[in-house]
Amino acid sequence: MVEITVCGSALERASAERATVTVQSRWSAPSPEAAMHAVAEAHERLVTDAEAHEQAGAAESWHADRVWISHHEEWVGEGQPRRSVYTAAAAVTVRFRDFDALGSWIGRVGLHQTHEVGGIQWSLSDETERERAKAARTRAIADAVERAGDYAAAAGLGTPVIAAIQEPGTMPPMPPSPKSRMATMAMEAADSGAAISFEAGELEVRAAVEVRFAVEPQRHIE
Structure with a gap:
């Protein structure tokens, strides 16, 4: 094993x-x-x-x-x-x-x-943040499975089987959404009381996971 x-x-x-x-x-x-x-x-x-x-x-x-x-x-x-x-x-x-x-x-x-x-x-709204975080976690698991498969194939091993899953680090995970991200305000004709133009852009929601796999060596038939 x-x-x-x-x-x-x-x-x-x-x-x-x-x-x-x-x-x-x-x-x-x-x-x-x-x-x-x-x-x-x-x-x-x-x-x-x-x-x-x-x-x-x-x-x-x-x-x-x-x-x-x-x-x-x-x-x-x-x-x-x-x-x-x-x-x-x-x-x-x-x-x-x-x-x-x-x-x-x-x-x-x-x-x-x-x-x-x-x-x-x-x-983000609370609903969107939950949805994006769930999608990110799902994709993080898929990424781990793909990585483990690549390592196993390179080492001449069998198909990896998940044995344990955990979030990285020993501290509680931080919220995935960068809520404290600051944006720049572009002021247009402030002296006339005009509206301010904003460029909010996109926010990133990240997920990371540590996965341990068990792999059986491939058996060679002589």
Whole structure:
């Protein structure tokens, strides 16, 4: 009995179906009241927009942070007393289904000085991710079987029979979909409040598996 251990792998691709963006409201002022007022007003606009997008079906979900404030002393000049600066901030994160709606929203909120738009995280829907992951795992097993067959044939052995299957490594497997992948936003005429154009592209779903095979040497008839 001969053992052959191989690693099978596969890659599936699917177009991005979800886009998650975080917009932060931030403002600095000489007094905490002024900073909080500016951010609270801007934050309320974002929350209202997020709720509207979810109700319209353009967004799948959203969540918002509470407004917080920090303080630091700013150096003004030699011999001058330091100036107190208060900075308030809050963020709203929205997961969009409709990329056109996302582009229009970013084009609008980007006009406000209080808003800072973060990067876009592209992802698949949960259903598509499960389907692509299942397909990738199936193909990874097929790849392992093919590899083992090649090794067995090259060594003059019989047909390999699967003896054990496991995912590589000792740690729990990571989610196959690169949900944290960041994409580049291309801004068009931001000063006029135009929509933002996105190129989401395709996401990759990978699978890998270690398979141990048992192989009987071929018997030679004399």
